[in-house]
Amino acid sequence: MTEKIRAGILGATGAVGQRFVQALADHPWFELTSLAASERSAGKTYSQASNWKLDVPLPENVADIEVVPVDPAKVDADIVFSALPSDHAKTVEPVFAKNGFAVASNASAYRMGEDVPLVIPEVNEDHLEMIEIQQDNRGWDGYIITNPNCSTIVMTVTLKPLMKFGLSSVNVATMQAISGAGYNGVPSMAILDNIIPYIGSEEDKMETEPCKLLGEFNGSEIDFADISLSASCHRVPVMDGHTEAIWATMDENPAPEDVKRAFFDFDPKIDDLPSKPDKSIVVREEPDRPQPRLDRNMGNGMSVSVGRIREGIRYIAMGHNTIRGAAGASVLNAELLCKKGKI
Known part of the structure; x- marks a missing residue:
């Protein structure tokens, strides 16, 4: 892959959001271009807003990125990784999908949707073929895929x-x-x-x-x-x-x-x-x-x-649970999307 794909994180300051930062900071296929969080965090640098809790250092190339609101107009990315709480994800994720973003969600809001792929790459990579059905059903330019609990x-x-x-x-x-x-x-x-x-x-x-x-x-x-x-x-x-x-x-x-x-x-x-x-x-x-x-x-x-x-x-x-069971699962799903040419 010659050119990296622009990636954003929704809910970037929370526990799973920090795992996403860890996974994406030096990823060979993705470039971390947007970190989005609550209005309370927006406008601060990530190091100021995140209250970093992981047992590895906060990546230096992420520390000074300015946190933006969770708003499609403010997020500069091709794919967003959602670490939002389920009730927030239920309203926010469709807005991003409608605006053309690929949404790789860790939230439970849409996992059981009839036209939403719920994917573990080792288990059911063919379920990603539902993306086109989802876009036709909902009139979206983007889409939502999910990883399980x-x-x-x-x-x-x-x-x-x-x-x-x-x-x-x-x-x-x-x-x-x-x-x-x-x-x-x-x-x-x-x-x-x-x-x-x-x-x-x-x-x-x-x-x-x-x-x-x-x-x-x-x-x-x-x-x-x-x-x-x-x-x-x-x-x-x-x-x-x-x-x-x-x-x-x-x-x-x-x-x-x-x-x-x-x-x-x-x-x-x-x-x-x-x-x-x-x-x-x-x-x-x-x-x-x-x-x-x-x-x-x-x-x-x-x-x-x-x-x-x-x-x-x-x-x-x-x-x-927070790597294989959360952020790492979403990143692996996104890598599969890349492999299949869906981003």
Whole structure:
């Protein structure tokens, strides 16, 4: 790619927005040209507005960029990455799409829209063909594509290689990191020495999004996968990294070694995307892995680690929720858009 694509971030100062900055500051295909945030931040430099919280330095080439309002007339970009809260995204993202922007959204507002691609490149890259249908339906010059919920991504990447065994039902119990709620999302006195067995709307997302992701695009719409899903979601005192205990039932009743081999052999053939990890699924052989502190940064935070694959089939999956499960997922989607010539 000879000329970089101009990229903007909506909601650039928040936790996921900062991950977008980290991912895009020196990206080989995108040039970060606009950072948009609330009126409170607009007019300040990014270093002044962001209150940078990541454990890596604020990129020097981003620090002095002036933050602009979340307004298509103020944002200079070809594609915008949306880290907006869902209620804000619901009204803002269509305005950007109508004005010709490609919108790669991390928000939940349009994930289940009938003509909106919900995409994990390793799972369903062909669903991007819905973009033209969306533009025809809505009269937009641009479009919206979405990545799934953070816990859905971790689970669904591991479910894709199991589809060949006739996947019929999945039960999952999650242990989700506090960063998934944003910097101010969980008070310390609520989570220290505690587990919170409720995350609003999380279970609904995990029980619906995978059926769309694993469904078949028939040329006009998605035929959802016929899989029964049941989820129980819990917030635990871990900073980053969602851990999931998964029980999968398959028609062919594979042995644990068959499942392990399916994970080892999983090759989505997207190695030409810059953010793609060497291995989308990393199999841990140790009896006590994966663990978030030890494994969340595998593949620069883009790999999903699995282990404890047992009869049943039961296994543990773990992935970095704000990288693989959020900003990194949107950036990988955008790279796929580039590869397919849709930007």
